[in-house]
Amino acid sequence: MGKFLLRRMLWLIPVILVVSTITFVLMHAAPGGPWDRDLSARQVDPVTQKMLNEYYGLDKPLWRQFTAYLIGDTNSKGKFICGLICGNLGPSYRQRGLTIQQILFMPPEEKSIIYSRFGYSMRLGVYSLLFAILIGIPAGVLSALKQNTMTDYISLFIVTIGISVPNFVMAIFLIIIFASTLHMVNIVPRSWDEVSVWVLPAVILGFGTMARTARLTRASMLETMRQDYIRTARSKGLAERVVIVRHMIKNSLIPVVTMLGPALAGLVTGSFIIETMFGFPGMGRAYVTAIGQRDYSMIMGTTLIYAVLVALANVSVDMIYVFLDPRIRLE
Amino acid sequence: MAELLSVQGLETQFRTREGIVHAVNGVSFGLKEGETLGIVGESGCGKSVTVMSMLRLIPSPPGKVSAGKALFQGKDLLKMSDDEIRHVRGSQISMVFQDPMTSFNPVLTIGRQVTEPLEVHMGMNRKQADDRAVEMLSKVGIPNPRDRMNDYPHQFSGGMRQRVMIAMALVCTPQILIADEPTTALDVTIQAQIIELAKRIRDDLGMAIIWITHDLGVIAGLADRLVVMYGGFIIETAPIRDVYAHPSHPYTLGLLGSLPRMDETGQRRLVSIDGLPPVLLEKPNFCPFAPRCKYVVERCWKENPPLMQVSPDHTAACWVNPETGRER
Numbered sequence: 098m099g100k101f102l103l104r105r106m107l108w109l110i111p112v113i114l115v116v117s118t119i120t121f122v123l124m125h126a127a128p129g130g131p132w133d134r135d136l137s138a139r140q141v142d143p144v145t146q147k148m149l150n151e152y153y154g155l156d157k158p159l160w161r162q163f164t165a166y167l168i169g170d171t172n173s174k175g176k177f178i179c180g181l182i183c184g185n186l187g188p189s190y191r192q193r194g195l196t197i198q199q200i201l202f203m204p205p206e207e208k209s210i211i212y213s214r215f216g217y218s219m220r221l222g223v224y225s226l227l228f229a230i231l232i233g234i235p236a237g238v239l240s241a242l243k244q245n246t247m248t249d250y251i252s253l254f255i256v257t258i259g260i261s262v263p264n265f266v267m268a269i270f271l272i273i274i275f276a277s278t279l280h281m282v283n284i285v286p287r288s289w290d291e292v293s294v295w296v297l298p299a300v301i302l303g304f305g306t307m308a309r310t311a312r313l314t315r316a317s318m319l320e321t322m323r324q325d326y327i328r329t330a331r332s333k334g335l336a337e338r339v340v341i342v343r344h345m346i347k348n349s350l351i352p353v354v355t356m357l358g359p360a361l362a363g364l365v366t367g368s369f370i371i372e373t374m375f376g377f378p379g380m381g382r383a384y385v386t387a388i389g390q391r392d393y394s395m396i397m398g399t400t401l402i403y404a405v406l407v408a409l410a411n412v413s414v415d416m417i418y419v420f421l422d423p424r425i426r427l428e
Numbered sequence: 429m430a431e432l433l434s435v436q437g438l439e440t441q442f443r444t445r446e447g448i449v450h451a452v453n454g455v456s457f458g459l460k461e462g463e464t465l466g467i468v469g470e471s472g473c474g475k476s477v478t479v480m481s482m483l484r485l486i487p488s489p490p491g492k493v494s495a496g497k498a499l500f501q502g503k504d505l506l507k508m509s510d511d512e513i514r515h516v517r518g519s520q521i522s523m524v525f526q527d528p529m530t531s532f533n534p535v536l537t538i539g540r541q542v543t544e545p546l547e548v549h550m551g552m553n554r555k556q557a558d559d560r561a562v563e564m565l566s567k568v569g570i571p572n573p574r575d576r577m578n579d580y581p582h583q584f585s586g587g588m589r590q591r592v593m594i595a596m597a598l599v600c601t602p603q604i605l606i607a608d609e610p611t612t613a614l615d616v617t618i619q620a621q622i623i624e625l626a627k628r629i630r631d632d633l634g635m636a637i638i639w640i641t642h643d644l645g646v647i648a649g650l651a652d653r654l655v656v657m658y659g660g661f662i663i664e665t666a667p668i669r670d671v672y673a674h675p676s677h678p679y680t681l682g683l684l685g686s687l688p689r690m691d692e693t694g695q696r697r698l699v700s701i702d703g704l705p706p707v708l709l710e711k712p713n714f715c716p717f718a719p720r721c722k723y724v725v726e727r728c729w730k731e732n733p734p735l736m737q738v739s740p741d742h743t744a745a746c747w748v749n750p751e752t753g754r755e756r
């Protein structure tokens with residue numbers, strides 16, 4: 098187990114290298130730069146731009162900027178500033194005086210880290226994942242146990258919607274229903290301290306994953322129900338409840354867990370859209386804003402954090418997998 | 429000896445896309461205490477469905493036991509409440525299945541699976557159940573049973589797995605053990621070991637056995653009586669010696685003929701019965717074996733023969749006596 102974890106952690110290094118290279122190239126290939134303003138606004142004058150470029154090292158050749166980001170470089174005053182290898186994500190070009198770490202991980206005032214941008218996004222992700230799992234798995238199980246009944250058809254109907262309707266479309270519909278028409282929630286909440294305002298974004302973000310989880314759980318349950326060992330379990334005189342809980346569900350969850358890795362990646366990309374739509378104070382919205390502003394270091398930092406998160410999620414999925422299926426060995 | 433189990437007129441059907449499959453058509457047989465009954469017949473003749481119907485393990489839908497009784501110690505298994513039948517399963521009547529590979533839950537330890545019946549039926553706690561399971565595993569010849577309790581099914585060989593399966597079926601010392609082709613998936617030497625094991629355990633615990641097989645050679649040394657099935661019907665039933673000495677149905681004769689024999693050149697030859705097993709979509713009004721039968725007479729096409737007494741304790745469902753070739 099330890100060896101497996103170590104190996105998977107070492108794998109993070111090439112992942113980070115590849116992701117950062119691609120991001121760096123794409124970012125600089127896109128037209129514009131961090132000092133451009135809206136066309137209507139007053140532009141930063143060329144002299145200031147030149148000074149800023151020098152200050153942030155943007156006047157250096159691209160390869161040097163890249164190595165400076167990864168490893169570090171001397172700044173304009175001749176002092177060596179360490180880069181990513183020291184855990185430094187660099188200064189933001191748009192939010193002057195703040196580093197990327199501060200923007201993403203520093204909570205306002207004295208609050209805990211869950212009130213940082215990162216914390217907000219993690220909470221939203223966890224809530225929507227919980228929604229997806231806690232609704233999706235029971236729905237799939239129930240659907241399979243009551244195959245071809247009304248329960249099954251209703252569940253299949255909702256699942257089909259969840260899989261085929263993109264989350265931003267669903268977001269608009271639900272905002273119209275619950276915010277504009279029923280006035281049950283504010284479209285853009287004034288504060289995210291209340292639990293109720295989390296429901297809509299979390300549900301919308303998790304809906305697709307919920308639907309896929311339910312569909313896969315149902316299919317997997319139907320498959321398991323036909324297995325010989327279920328007949329064996331019944332022949333031993335176990336109560337139907339025990340047969341379902343002990344013998345069917347664990348086996349049925351194995352393929353579902355495999356799907357959760359990619360599903361987490363889906364939640365991450367979904368969060369860019371949902372956070373932006375709801376004006377959510379999280380990392381996803383900051384990311385979208387940063388892309389628009391060509392805040393290079395912010396784009397890089399956030400991309401890498403997402404990459405690491407998805408990679409870690411996949412490692413945990415593999416570990417859950419081993420826990421569920423004794424036939425799989427990690428070494 | 430007292431009749432332990434009495435099956436009367438059992439009928440089971442499956443509703444399928446092609447129509448209704450008449451898998452079991454009015455099957456009757458009895459089982460005495462301590463007796464070993466063999467059920468033989470080709471694949472698809474309804475052996476498994478018969479015993480599964482008794483324990484109500486037929487998947488429904490599509491399956492349905494539409495008629496008959498299965499009296500166990502005087503009580504009809506088919507009329508019991510779900511709770512009552514659950515108490516019979518695994519504690520008084522246990523089953524061993526054909527494929528030891530797929531019949532165990534792959535994600536639970538052997539120990540967990542073997543102790544389950546003890547916890548359900550005997551109300552044992554984990555420790556007592558573990559001790560009993562270990563005792564049973566060692567009885568069926570699993571080396572180091574205590575250590576192996578924590579292993580998973582895939583860590584056992586096929587033969588060992590079938591031994592564990594037998595141990596699991598016997599932990600609650602049932603009165604009846606139903607073994608549904610327990611050796612078919614195993615290779616020949618392991619088959620022989622499992623049969624030996626069954627004999628030893630039977631002599632030890634004294635339970636009655638229903639042993640299903642499609643191989644008359646396997647059952648010879650084990651069974652007291654034999655039931656031969658064909659197309660969902662019982663077509664012959666007799667004490668085992670009578671079956672080999674005086675087979676009274678052409679199909680039984682065919683089955684005996686299809687045993688591997690040593691011929692003059694010393695090679696094992698497998699002779700099989702010509703023709704295909706019947707389609708079960710209709711309940712035939714003629715003898716279902718007639719299309720493949722060498723002895724067929726006109727009456728066979730007009731009337732499906734019922735089981736008829738051919739000698740004391742020996743019945744066969746054939747209009748013809750295959751020993752003489754004449755109508756009975």
Ligand SMILES: Nc1ncnc2c1ncn2[C@@H]1O[C@H](COP(=O)(O)OP(=O)(O)OP(=O)(O)O)[C@@H](O)[C@H]1O
Pocket residue numbers: 442443444449451469470471472473474475476477478487490491609642708
């Ligand atoms: N779930 C089912 N749905 C439809 N038909 C079924 C089902 N189970 C069994 N049958 C049919 O019932 C008939 C009897 O099957 P059964 O399993 O009892 O045969 P068997 O004698 O045990 O054969 P084998 O030696 O292959 O195990 C077969 O024709 C089969 O097609």
Ligand SMILES: [Mg+2]
Pocket residue numbers: 475476477608609
């Ligand atoms: Mg069978």
